[in-house]
Amino acid sequence: MNPRSEPLLWLQLVALGAVPLELLGLVLVLAGADPGPLPGLERLLAWAIGALGPAILLWQRPADVCSLLVIQVPIKARSGAQLSLAALQSSLVLKLLMAAGAAALLPLFWWIDQHAALATPLSPLAASPRFVGLLVACPLLAVITWQWQQLIQTIALLSRNPATLPERPPLSLQELVSQRMSLGLPLLLLNPLLTSQPAASVAGTVAIQPEETAEQAEGTDLDQQVG
Structure with missing residues (x-):
């Protein structure tokens, strides 16, 4: 199994650019109104709903490695390699990194809300309650939490030598449904990437040999006739 041949892992690296845009979206939606009389409580509740709740759910059922949130590979169309990748998602280290990212969202969200007033003229929710x-900030926090987990999973799998990956049996379809969080429409079907030179070129080289043998034999017959 070579994780680098799975195109979905490379597509999930888009989160490197998407997460900063989502944080910018938080700035714009929070700039639409001034904080209330208890801004600390408001921020804590929004973070608990948008980040802490999804983090607890993703701890129990990690984000599916073959789901891009809005689109996914159909469950029944999963290959053996994709089911093996899903079996590697239960690592405790990955879960701790996901929880650390969700926890880091609280001070970041706090800071963004404190400085969001600078973007009030650009807010699409200007003069809104x-x-x-x-x-609106809660689903943005949930999407960031989801993408953070998929990003650390992807980097962990792509950065490791395939020979050093632990041998684990692939998940069954029933285990995949019950142990992984699969979201999105089941419409995504992509072919594995080629990670080595195709064997066709080697076969082509071997195929030339009979022609060379025939030419050599023909040349020998001509020499005998001339002799």
Whole structure:
């Protein structure tokens, strides 16, 4: 099994650019209204709903390695390699990194809300109630938490030598449904990437040999006739 041949892992690296844009979206939606009388409590509740809750759910059922949140590989169409990759998602280290990222969102969200007023002229929710801004911020926090887990999973799998990956039996389809969080429409079907030179070139080289043998034999017959 070579994780680098799975195109979905490379597609999930898009989160490196998407997460900063989502953080910018938090700035814009929070800039639509001034904080209420208890801004600390508002931030804590929004973080608990948008980040802590999804983090607890993803701890129990990690984000599916073949799901891009809005689109996924159909469950029944999963290959053996994809089911083996899913079996590697239960690492405790990956779960701890996911939880650390969700925890880090609290001070980051706090800082963003404190400085969001600088972007008030650009906010699409200008003059909206504070509740609306916090309501829109919650799904953004959830998406960031999801993408953070998929990003650390992808980097961990792509950065390791395939020969050093532990041998684990692939998940069954029933285990995949019950142990992994698969979101999105089941419409994604991609062929594995080629990670080595195709054997066709080698076969082509071997195929030339009979022609060379025939030419050599023909040349020998001509020499005999001339002799």
